[in-house]
Amino acid sequence: MNKGKSTTSTSTVSKGAEGRRRINIQQVQNVLLIWLDNNIDKTNVDCQNTITKLRRAVNDINTYTNGDKCLEFIQTIVDKKVCIIISGSLGQQIVRRVHNMSQVDSIFIFCGNKKLHEQWSKD
Template identity: 50%
Template structure:
C-alpha cells in the first residue's frame, strides 16, 4: 500500500523555472536495485540520491558489481523489482536480467 505525502508545487525564478514534485505515495512491495560501479555511500551526492529515492521506495539495494546483483535479483520473491543501472554496466547486465519475471523495469542512468 501507499502512504500519503504532499502533492506538487511550481516555482519560478528570473531566467528559469523549475517544478518541484513531491510524490503523493511511497510504493511498498517494490524493491529498487541500483547497480553502479561508482556507488560510494560516503559521497554526499550518492547519499542525497539514496535519501530522495527512499522517499519513493522503502526497499533499496545497491550493488557495485554485476554478479552479486544478479544473484540477489534471482532471490527476490513476492515483490516487483525495478533496476537502475549505470550506462557502463548496462550492456553486460541487461542481457542477463531482462527476462526475469520479478524485474518490472530497467532504467539506464548515463
C-alpha cells in the first residue's frame, strides 16, 4: 500500500469524522431529554449521579414521576426533539400515547425485566 494514499485517505476520514462530531453536538443541543419513572428521587445519590451523567450528553433534562404531567409537558414543545427514557412499569401505558407525537424522536425503555416488556414494546 502506498503510504501517501493511506495518509490522504486517513486525513479525509478525519475531516469527515470532525464534521460528523460537530453535527452530532448541534443535534444534541436541540434535543430535550425526558426521564419518566415513578421511582425518580432527586435526593437519592444514585439518581443524582444518573442525572449528572445524562447532562454530560444533553443539557436539557426534565424528570417526571407522573405520566400525565409528562405528556402535558411534551405537548407544549415546539422547537426541540424529545428523547424519552421511560421505566418499563410506565412504558406500557405511556408509549402508545407518545409514539406518534411529532415532538418525540426516540423512546428508550429502561427496565430490569426485559422479557416482561419485550412484546408490548415491539408492538
